[in-house]
Amino acid sequence: MGLRIVNNIAAMNTHRQLSVADAGLSKSLERLSSGYRINRAADDAAGLAISQSFRADIASFKVAQRNTSEASSMLQVAEGAMEQIGNMLTRLKELATQAASANVGSSERTKIDSEADKLLDEINRIANGTKYGSDVLINGSFGDRSVGSLAGSDNTVNYGYKGTSYYQFDFSDIDGVGMTGSTITDDATLVKAGTWTIAASSGATVTATNGDVLAYGTVANNSVNFSDLGIKISGDANMTTTNLDSDTFTVTDVGLATTGITASSTVTTGTWTLTDSSGTATLTNGSESQTVSLNASQVANFDQLGIKITLGSGYSAGELNSLTFTVSSSGNKTFQVGAENNSNNQITVATGDARTTNLGTTAGSTALSSIDLSTASGAQSALDTIDNAISDLTSLRGDIGAYMNRLSYAASNLATTIENVQAAESVIRDVDMAAEMTTFTKNQILLQAGTAMLAQANTAPQQVLALFR
Helix, strand or coil: CHHHHHHHHHHHHHHHHHHHHHHHHHHHHHHHHHCECCCCCCCCHHHHHHHHHHHHHHHHHHHHHHHHHHHHHHHHHHHHHHHHHHHHHHHHHHHHHHHCCCCCCHHHHHHHHHHHHHHHHHHHHHHHHCEECCEECCECCCCEEEECCCEECCCCEEEEEECCEEEEEECCCCCCCCCCEEEECCCCCCCCCEEEEEEECCCCEEEEECCCCEEEEEEECCEEEECCCCEEEECCCCCCHHHHCCCEEEEEEEEEEEEEEEECCCCCCEEEEEEEECCEEEEECCCCEEEEECCCCCEEEECCCCEEEEECCCCCCCCCCCEEEEEEEECCEEEECCCCCCHHHEEEECCCECCCCCCCCCCCCCCHHHCCCCCHHHHHHHHHHHHHHHHHHHHHHHHHHHHHHHHHHHHHHHHHHHHHHHHHHHHHHECCHHHHHHHHHHHHHHHHHHHHHHHHHHHHHHHHHHHHC
């Protein structure tokens, strides 16, 4: 009886080992046939989570790579149109040079001007008609930044606009009786910079003088209007000629042309503030800032921020202090070149404005659309305007070239990233065919041996019968 029990236990043990070998063989067959080490979460839960994330990223990287290719194609369309505009600018320069010469008569200049007008029309047609899909590329609607007007940030200073310059009105020296602010009218004569002193005259009349110019104003309706200066000081019921007597105010020509601020497509939107001290200006939005040196003849190029400010000839140190302006987005175009939603995985593109109303204005000069070749003097002025337009167009093409280079590098990096991430995912999820084949062979041998041994274990109890013979 004891012999039978022992041999039954041996058969059970052999069956258990056979089941283990069979399960191992089935797992090896599954891995060898699928090519994956991990076929279900039970195989390696952590490895499955990591490899699944890698797979999603790889798929996203492949789409991002296509995005870079399509973005490059779009920029090529934009640059091709700008190349033709450049050819027309060259022709305009030829026409202006011809019309500026005394050997050309008025009738010939009329014909030259007519051709120039048609070239301007064609430039605008190309700028407004160059599309990629449904997007117009080079009319200023594809990814430009718009810059707001200059404004003052100090409550004692009011800023107004007059002609082509900004003027600073500082009323901090007034005793405050009846004074609440100032306005400037568009049709008044040009404001004279300097310190002005108000003096009572006769009746409701007061004068303002800066030592060279004398202007008369009348106190009425709680305000005094110096119409010759273009300044109107508003007040309250306490404003009288007596209260205004001996008060002073200063007018400072800031010296910035109205087209003197340009922003690239990468400029951070929001409010920017200038601090100007001893000819050194700092521009900041609270989190980003840059300091540059200033003088009357240079462009204040805050290149790290993507903002340029053109200074007028009347600039002197300190005149930019406390000025603010806003930068807003006008349809920036962002291309996704990575797998995440952040600026490191995106490239923002702006193709600029190649219309005649914009070309030539970056340096603060008149727009290309204003050229007139019907007179010699107009043609001579047009030479400078066309040169500025060519410079602007070259800058736009340079920006497009820089974007194309960025996209090219992004595409190369994506190709490398896809290759390396796929390798990392493969290490985690794919099966080692050589090692797994070895395991498969081992389990196959064990299964065959176990089957044979189970047969032996099952026949061993039959030998007990020999004891009864």
